Amino acid sequence: MPNTNLRSQCHTFFSATPPRSAAQDFTEMAAWCEAHDIQHDSYGEGKLIQDFENKVAALLGFEAARFVITGTMTQTVALRIACQDKNNRLVALHPTAHVLLHESSNYQLLDHFTPLKVGAPYRPWTVDDLKAIPDRLGAALYELPMREIGGQLPTxxxxxxxxxxxxxQNIHLHLDGARLWEAAAGYDKPLNSVAAGFDSAYVSFYKGIGGLGGAMLLGSRDFIDRSSEWMKRMGGNVYQRSPYVVAAAMRLDEKLARMPAYLQRTRDLYQLLTRYPGWQVNPQQPHCNMLHIYFPVNLDTANTARDQLAKDHGVWLFGRVSDAALPQQCYIELYVGEALLALSDEQVGTILGQFQALLATS
Structure with missing residues (x-):
C-alpha cells in the first residue's frame, strides 16, 4: 500500500495531478460559485445540476443525463434497466470489467443481472468474441479505455x-466511460462520435476531470427517468449534490482541452521508457494517456525502491503496485496528467534512472 505520510512530504509527483489540499479545492470552488451565482440544489433539482446534465448530454449526443453520486450505483442500475427492457438478464462483460472486479459482487447480491464474460483477459474484446457467445444477450458493456489492461482501446x-x-441483434450496448474523455483523445474523435451507437453511457468526474466525486448516466429520457427511481431505492438521493457538481463543472472544459497534451506527453514518456529494456510497457504504444509498466522484481522490492526515491529525492513516482502473473514481476499504472507536463524530458529521465538504480540495489 502507498505510504501516505511519505507521499505528503514529497515535492515532485510523477503520475496524474499533484495533490491539492481541501482548503485549495474549497477556495477555488467558492470563487467559482461566487462568479457564477451558484445556488445549492435540493435532492438533485436546481439550475446548477440541470445545466450541467444538459451540457454533458449535448457533448456526448444523448437525449438526457442524470448526475449520480457514484459510478458503482450508476452502472449496475443502468444494466438492470437495460435487461428489464429486453426481458433478458444476460450481460456480456470483459473479464476485467470494474463491475466484476471492484464492486463486491453487488450485481449478484442485489440481483441486478447475470454476467457472462466475453473475450480474453489481456486484450479488448471484439465482435467475433461477442458472436461466439451462443446465448441471446440482453446487454453488453464496453469499457473505453480498458483500465486493467493498460488503457487499451479497440480499433x-x-x-x-x-x-x-x-x-x-437488439442488444443494449452500454458504455463504461469512466475514462471516456481520455478515449476520445486517443481516437482523435469528438466525444459524441465515440458515444454514438451506445444505448447508454456512464462517465466519471473525479478521475481525469479532477472533481471530488460523482458520475453521470446518459441515455434516452425514459431510460434516465426509470434509472433515477432505482438510484433513490439504492440510497443515492443525496440532499445536496452541489459540491460534487461544482468541483466537476468548474474544471470540465479546461481538462477536456488538455487531453491531447496528456496523450502526447504519454507518447514522449513511452520513448523515454525504451531506455530500460528490463521494463515492459503495456500497451506497446499508448492508446490514451495511461499505461502499465512491468518491473522484473517482486512487489516488495518495487515498494522499497519507491519509498527510498521519495526519501532521497522527494519524488513520488507511483502509488499502488500490483502482482503480475509471472514470479518476480510486478506492475504499476501511470496516468499522465499535469504532473508530467510540468517535468522536462531531462527531469523525467533523471527520475527514472534514479529509480532503476534503487531497484537494482533493493
Whole structure:
C-alpha cells in the first residue's frame, strides 16, 4: 500500500495531478460559485445540476443525463434497466470489467443481472468474441479505455462493428466511460462520435476531470427517468449534490482541452521508457494517456525502491503496485496528467534512472 505520510512530504509527483489540499479545492470552488451565482440544489433539482446534465448530454449526443453520486450505483442500475427492457438478464462483460472486479459482487447480491464474460483477459474484446457467445444477450458493456489492461482501446473499425452488431441483434450496448474523455483523445474523435451507437453511457468526474466525486448516466429520457427511481431505492438521493457538481463543472472544459497534451506527453514518456529494456510497457504504444509498466522484481522490492526515491529525492513516482502473473514481476499504472507536463524530458529521465538504480540495489 502507498505510504501516505511519505507521499505528503514529497515535492515532485510523477503520475496524474499533484495533490491539492481541501482548503485549495474549497477556495477555488467558492470563487467559482461566487462568479457564477451558484445556488445549492435540493435532492438533485436546481439550475446548477440541470445545466450541467444538459451540457454533458449535448457533448456526448444523448437525449438526457442524470448526475449520480457514484459510478458503482450508476452502472449496475443502468444494466438492470437495460435487461428489464429486453426481458433478458444476460450481460456480456470483459473479464476485467470494474463491475466484476471492484464492486463486491453487488450485481449478484442485489440481483441486478447475470454476467457472462466475453473475450480474453489481456486484450479488448471484439465482435467475433461477442458472436461466439451462443446465448441471446440482453446487454453488453464496453469499457473505453480498458483500465486493467493498460488503457487499451479497440480499433475504431472494431468498435463500429460491435455497435452495428448489437443494434442488429437488439442488444443494449452500454458504455463504461469512466475514462471516456481520455478515449476520445486517443481516437482523435469528438466525444459524441465515440458515444454514438451506445444505448447508454456512464462517465466519471473525479478521475481525469479532477472533481471530488460523482458520475453521470446518459441515455434516452425514459431510460434516465426509470434509472433515477432505482438510484433513490439504492440510497443515492443525496440532499445536496452541489459540491460534487461544482468541483466537476468548474474544471470540465479546461481538462477536456488538455487531453491531447496528456496523450502526447504519454507518447514522449513511452520513448523515454525504451531506455530500460528490463521494463515492459503495456500497451506497446499508448492508446490514451495511461499505461502499465512491468518491473522484473517482486512487489516488495518495487515498494522499497519507491519509498527510498521519495526519501532521497522527494519524488513520488507511483502509488499502488500490483502482482503480475509471472514470479518476480510486478506492475504499476501511470496516468499522465499535469504532473508530467510540468517535468522536462531531462527531469523525467533523471527520475527514472534514479529509480532503476534503487531497484537494482533493493
Amino acid at each position: 475504431w473499425e472494431e468498435l463500429d462493428a460491435i455497435k452495428a452488431y448489437c443494434h442488429e
